[in-house]
Amino acid sequence: MKYRDVIIAEPNGFCSGVRNALAMIEKKLETITGNIYILKGLIHNNGIAAELKKCGCIFVDDVEEIPPGAETVFGAHGVSLKVKNLAAEKMLRVTDATCPLVEQLQQQAHAVTPEKELVLFGHPGHPELEGVIGHAGTKKIFVIRTPQEVEELPELDAPVLLVQTTLSHVEAEKVKKALKTRFPNAETPGNICRASLLRQQAVERLAPECDLFVVAGSSHSSNANRLRETAERCGVRSVLLDSPGEVTPELLAGVRTIGLSAAASTPEYQIEALRKALEETP
Protein backbone atom coordinates (compact mmCIF):
# COMPACT_ATOMS: atom_id res chain seq x y z
CA MET A 1 0.00 0.00 0.00
CA LYS A 2 1.19 3.51 -0.82
CA TYR A 3 1.12 5.89 2.16
CA ARG A 4 2.73 8.99 0.63
CA ASP A 5 4.17 10.50 -2.56
CA VAL A 6 7.83 10.17 -3.43
CA ILE A 7 9.07 12.54 -6.16
CA ILE A 8 12.42 11.74 -7.73
CA ALA A 9 14.85 14.57 -8.57
CA GLU A 10 16.26 14.36 -12.10
CA PRO A 11 19.08 13.80 -12.75
CA ASN A 12 20.18 11.59 -9.86
CA GLY A 13 22.41 8.57 -9.33
CA PHE A 14 25.30 7.27 -11.39
CA CYS A 15 27.54 9.75 -13.21
CA SER A 16 29.74 8.89 -16.18
CA GLY A 17 32.88 8.57 -14.00
CA VAL A 18 31.24 5.97 -11.76
CA ARG A 19 29.77 4.03 -14.71
CA ASN A 20 33.21 3.98 -16.28
CA ALA A 21 34.92 2.73 -13.07
CA LEU A 22 32.32 -0.03 -12.62
CA ALA A 23 32.61 -1.12 -16.26
CA MET A 24 36.40 -1.37 -15.81
CA ILE A 25 36.20 -3.55 -12.70
CA GLU A 26 33.50 -5.76 -14.25
CA LYS A 27 35.74 -6.40 -17.24
CA LYS A 28 38.65 -7.17 -14.93
CA LEU A 29 36.54 -9.59 -12.86
CA GLU A 30 35.59 -11.45 -16.06
CA THR A 31 39.20 -11.95 -17.09
CA ILE A 32 41.13 -12.31 -13.79
CA THR A 33 40.78 -15.33 -11.51
CA GLY A 34 43.01 -14.26 -8.57
CA ASN A 35 42.65 -11.38 -6.11
CA ILE A 36 42.17 -7.82 -7.30
CA TYR A 37 43.41 -5.05 -4.99
CA ILE A 38 41.38 -1.84 -5.01
CA LEU A 39 43.34 1.14 -3.73
CA LYS A 40 41.43 3.77 -1.71
CA GLY A 41 37.99 2.50 -2.76
CA LEU A 42 36.50 2.24 -6.23
CA ILE A 43 33.52 4.52 -5.60
CA HIS A 44 31.97 5.58 -2.29
CA ASN A 45 29.06 3.13 -1.90
CA ASN A 46 28.90 0.53 0.87
CA GLY A 47 26.59 -1.86 -1.04
CA ILE A 48 28.84 -1.99 -4.10
CA ALA A 49 31.96 -2.38 -1.94
CA ALA A 50 30.31 -5.39 -0.21
CA GLU A 51 29.49 -6.98 -3.61
CA LEU A 52 33.03 -6.48 -4.86
CA LYS A 53 34.45 -8.05 -1.68
CA LYS A 54 32.26 -11.12 -2.34
CA CYS A 55 33.82 -11.33 -5.81
CA GLY A 56 37.33 -11.50 -4.30
CA CYS A 57 38.32 -7.83 -4.40
CA ILE A 58 40.52 -6.64 -1.53
CA PHE A 59 40.23 -3.01 -0.45
CA VAL A 60 43.43 -1.32 0.77
CA ASP A 61 44.30 2.25 1.72
CA ASP A 62 48.05 2.05 1.12
CA VAL A 63 49.91 0.82 -1.95
CA GLU A 64 52.44 -0.83 0.44
CA GLU A 65 49.73 -3.35 1.41
CA ILE A 66 49.60 -4.74 -2.16
CA PRO A 67 51.92 -7.67 -3.02
CA PRO A 68 54.39 -7.07 -5.89
CA GLY A 69 52.94 -7.80 -9.33
CA ALA A 70 49.33 -7.98 -8.09
CA GLU A 71 46.28 -6.94 -10.09
CA THR A 72 45.41 -3.45 -8.86
CA VAL A 73 42.70 -0.89 -9.51
CA PHE A 74 42.99 2.84 -8.80
CA GLY A 75 39.49 4.09 -7.90
CA ALA A 76 37.48 6.90 -9.54
CA HIS A 77 38.92 9.49 -7.09
CA GLY A 78 42.45 9.01 -8.40
CA VAL A 79 45.83 8.67 -6.68
CA SER A 80 48.95 10.82 -6.34
CA LEU A 81 52.00 10.71 -8.64
CA LYS A 82 53.97 9.16 -5.75
CA VAL A 83 51.50 6.27 -5.56
CA LYS A 84 51.67 5.80 -9.36
CA ASN A 85 55.46 5.64 -9.15
CA LEU A 86 55.38 3.16 -6.23
CA ALA A 87 52.93 0.99 -8.18
CA ALA A 88 55.31 0.98 -11.14
CA GLU A 89 58.27 0.04 -8.88
CA LYS A 90 56.24 -2.87 -7.48
CA MET A 91 55.34 -3.96 -11.03
CA LEU A 92 51.63 -3.84 -10.13
CA ARG A 93 49.28 -4.65 -12.99
CA VAL A 94 47.24 -1.46 -12.78
CA THR A 95 43.81 -0.60 -14.15
CA ASP A 96 43.35 3.12 -13.66
CA ALA A 97 39.66 3.95 -13.12
CA THR A 98 40.32 7.62 -12.26
CA CYS A 99 37.44 9.75 -13.57
CA PRO A 100 38.62 11.88 -16.53
CA LEU A 101 37.31 14.98 -14.72
CA VAL A 102 39.47 14.19 -11.68
CA GLU A 103 42.42 13.67 -14.03
CA GLN A 104 41.73 17.11 -15.48
CA LEU A 105 41.82 18.58 -11.96
CA GLN A 106 45.12 16.77 -11.28
CA GLN A 107 46.55 18.29 -14.48
CA GLN A 108 45.37 21.76 -13.44
CA ALA A 109 47.17 21.28 -10.09
CA HIS A 110 50.26 20.09 -11.92
CA ALA A 111 50.21 23.25 -14.05
CA VAL A 112 50.44 25.54 -10.97
CA THR A 113 54.07 26.66 -11.13
CA PRO A 114 56.37 26.78 -8.03
CA GLU A 115 56.16 30.56 -7.58
CA LYS A 116 52.34 30.42 -7.30
CA GLU A 117 50.20 29.17 -4.41
CA LEU A 118 47.60 26.43 -4.87
CA VAL A 119 44.45 27.06 -2.83
CA LEU A 120 42.34 23.91 -2.71
CA PHE A 121 38.72 24.07 -1.59
CA GLY A 122 38.05 20.53 -0.38
CA HIS A 123 37.88 18.02 2.43
CA PRO A 124 41.26 17.11 3.95
CA GLY A 125 41.78 13.34 3.88
CA HIS A 126 39.41 12.73 0.94
CA PRO A 127 41.23 10.51 -1.62
CA GLU A 128 40.47 12.90 -4.49
CA LEU A 129 42.10 15.78 -2.63
CA GLU A 130 45.13 13.68 -1.67
CA GLY A 131 45.57 12.68 -5.33
CA VAL A 132 45.29 16.29 -6.52
CA ILE A 133 47.80 17.49 -3.89
CA GLY A 134 50.08 14.69 -5.06
CA HIS A 135 50.13 16.17 -8.59
CA ALA A 136 50.67 19.84 -7.62
CA GLY A 137 53.41 21.72 -9.41
CA THR A 138 53.98 23.94 -6.36
CA LYS A 139 54.87 23.16 -2.76
CA LYS A 140 52.83 26.13 -1.55
CA ILE A 141 49.48 24.40 -0.98
CA PHE A 142 46.63 25.66 1.23
CA VAL A 143 43.51 23.54 1.81
CA ILE A 144 40.39 25.41 2.89
CA ARG A 145 37.10 23.79 3.95
CA THR A 146 34.81 26.84 4.08
CA PRO A 147 34.52 30.29 2.43
CA GLN A 148 35.28 31.81 5.87
CA GLU A 149 38.72 30.19 5.87
CA VAL A 150 39.79 32.49 3.00
CA GLU A 151 40.24 35.16 5.67
CA GLU A 152 42.60 32.88 7.61
CA LEU A 153 44.99 32.41 4.67
CA PRO A 154 48.37 34.15 4.97
CA GLU A 155 49.37 36.85 2.46
CA LEU A 156 49.65 35.15 -0.94
CA ASP A 157 51.46 36.43 -4.06
CA ALA A 158 49.65 34.57 -6.85
CA PRO A 159 46.92 32.19 -5.62
CA VAL A 160 45.26 29.70 -7.95
CA LEU A 161 41.97 28.22 -6.74
CA LEU A 162 40.97 24.65 -7.53
CA VAL A 163 37.85 22.93 -6.19
CA GLN A 164 37.15 19.28 -5.25
CA THR A 165 34.68 17.99 -7.87
CA THR A 166 31.85 17.02 -5.51
CA LEU A 167 31.47 20.10 -3.29
CA SER A 168 28.54 22.51 -3.07
CA HIS A 169 28.32 24.83 -6.08
CA VAL A 170 26.97 27.59 -3.82
CA GLU A 171 29.90 27.30 -1.39
CA ALA A 172 32.38 27.09 -4.29
CA GLU A 173 31.02 30.39 -5.66
CA LYS A 174 31.38 31.98 -2.20
CA VAL A 175 35.00 30.80 -1.97
CA LYS A 176 35.74 32.25 -5.41
CA LYS A 177 34.24 35.63 -4.49
CA ALA A 178 36.01 35.74 -1.11
CA LEU A 179 39.35 34.86 -2.68
CA LYS A 180 38.95 37.43 -5.48
CA THR A 181 37.99 40.08 -2.92
CA ARG A 182 41.03 39.38 -0.76
CA PHE A 183 43.46 38.69 -3.64
CA PRO A 184 42.27 40.53 -6.79
CA ASN A 185 45.00 38.80 -8.86
CA ALA A 186 43.78 35.31 -7.85
CA GLU A 187 43.15 32.85 -10.67
CA THR A 188 39.96 30.86 -10.13
CA PRO A 189 39.70 28.19 -12.85
CA GLY A 190 38.38 25.51 -10.45
CA ASN A 191 34.81 24.34 -10.24
CA ILE A 192 32.79 21.32 -9.18
CA CYS A 193 32.05 18.75 -11.88
CA ARG A 194 28.96 19.02 -14.09
CA ALA A 195 27.39 15.82 -12.72
CA SER A 196 27.54 17.19 -9.14
CA LEU A 197 26.19 20.57 -10.29
CA LEU A 198 23.20 19.09 -12.17
CA ARG A 199 22.26 16.84 -9.22
CA GLN A 200 22.43 19.76 -6.77
CA GLN A 201 20.32 21.99 -9.06
CA ALA A 202 17.70 19.21 -9.37
CA VAL A 203 17.46 19.08 -5.56
CA GLU A 204 17.10 22.88 -5.42
CA ARG A 205 14.16 22.73 -7.87
CA LEU A 206 12.33 19.93 -6.06
CA ALA A 207 13.04 20.51 -2.35
CA PRO A 208 10.62 23.44 -1.81
CA GLU A 209 7.68 21.13 -2.73
CA CYS A 210 8.58 18.51 -0.11
CA ASP A 211 8.03 17.86 3.61
CA LEU A 212 11.13 15.68 3.76
CA PHE A 213 14.09 15.17 1.42
CA VAL A 214 15.93 11.84 1.26
CA VAL A 215 19.29 11.25 -0.39
CA ALA A 216 20.22 7.65 -1.17
CA GLY A 217 23.91 7.20 -0.53
CA SER A 218 26.65 6.18 1.88
CA SER A 219 27.81 8.48 4.68
CA HIS A 220 31.41 8.66 3.35
CA SER A 221 30.21 9.90 -0.09
CA SER A 222 31.05 13.60 -0.42
CA ASN A 223 28.48 14.28 -3.16
CA ALA A 224 25.74 12.47 -1.19
CA ASN A 225 26.38 14.72 1.82
CA ARG A 226 26.36 17.82 -0.38
CA LEU A 227 22.95 16.82 -1.85
CA ARG A 228 21.53 16.44 1.66
CA GLU A 229 22.93 19.85 2.65
CA THR A 230 21.50 21.37 -0.54
CA ALA A 231 17.97 20.27 0.44
CA GLU A 232 18.53 21.54 3.97
CA ARG A 233 19.65 24.90 2.60
CA CYS A 234 16.26 25.05 0.82
CA GLY A 235 14.62 24.84 4.26
CA VAL A 236 13.55 21.17 4.12
CA ARG A 237 14.37 18.50 6.70
CA SER A 238 16.71 16.12 4.93
CA VAL A 239 18.38 12.78 5.64
CA LEU A 240 20.99 10.56 4.02
CA LEU A 241 19.97 6.89 3.94
CA ASP A 242 22.14 3.98 2.86
CA SER A 243 19.46 1.26 2.81
CA PRO A 244 15.67 0.70 3.06
CA GLY A 245 16.24 -0.78 6.55
CA GLU A 246 16.89 2.77 7.80
CA VAL A 247 13.36 3.90 6.88
CA THR A 248 11.23 4.05 10.05
CA PRO A 249 7.66 5.19 10.85
CA GLU A 250 9.21 7.82 13.20
CA LEU A 251 11.21 9.34 10.33
CA LEU A 252 8.08 9.59 8.19
CA ALA A 253 5.61 10.80 10.85
CA GLY A 254 3.41 13.56 9.37
CA VAL A 255 5.20 13.47 6.00
CA ARG A 256 3.04 13.50 2.84
CA THR A 257 5.54 14.37 0.09
CA ILE A 258 9.13 13.19 -0.05
CA GLY A 259 11.80 14.34 -2.48
CA LEU A 260 14.31 11.64 -3.37
CA SER A 261 17.74 12.01 -4.93
CA ALA A 262 20.80 9.79 -5.02
CA ALA A 263 24.56 10.23 -4.96
CA ALA A 264 26.58 9.77 -8.15
CA SER A 265 27.78 6.46 -6.66
CA THR A 266 24.34 5.02 -5.78
CA PRO A 267 23.06 2.27 -8.11
CA GLU A 268 19.52 2.29 -9.52
CA TYR A 269 18.41 -0.81 -7.56
CA GLN A 270 19.27 0.89 -4.24
CA ILE A 271 17.30 4.01 -5.22
CA GLU A 272 14.30 1.88 -6.22
CA ALA A 273 14.39 -0.12 -2.97
CA LEU A 274 14.49 3.10 -0.97
CA ARG A 275 11.62 4.64 -2.98
CA LYS A 276 9.47 1.58 -2.28
CA ALA A 277 10.27 1.65 1.46
CA LEU A 278 9.49 5.38 1.67
CA GLU A 279 6.14 4.93 -0.07
CA GLU A 280 5.07 1.75 1.71
CA THR A 281 6.22 2.23 5.32
CA PRO A 282 3.09 3.07 7.39
Ligand code: SF4
Ligand atom coordinates in the same frame (compact mmCIF):
# COMPACT_ATOMS: atom_id res chain seq x y z
S1 SF4 B 1 31.12 12.93 -9.43
FE1 SF4 B 1 32.06 14.05 -11.13
S2 SF4 B 1 34.27 13.89 -10.80
FE2 SF4 B 1 33.31 12.33 -9.48
S3 SF4 B 1 33.31 10.47 -10.69
FE3 SF4 B 1 31.36 11.49 -11.11
S4 SF4 B 1 31.72 12.76 -12.97
FE4 SF4 B 1 33.72 12.17 -12.11
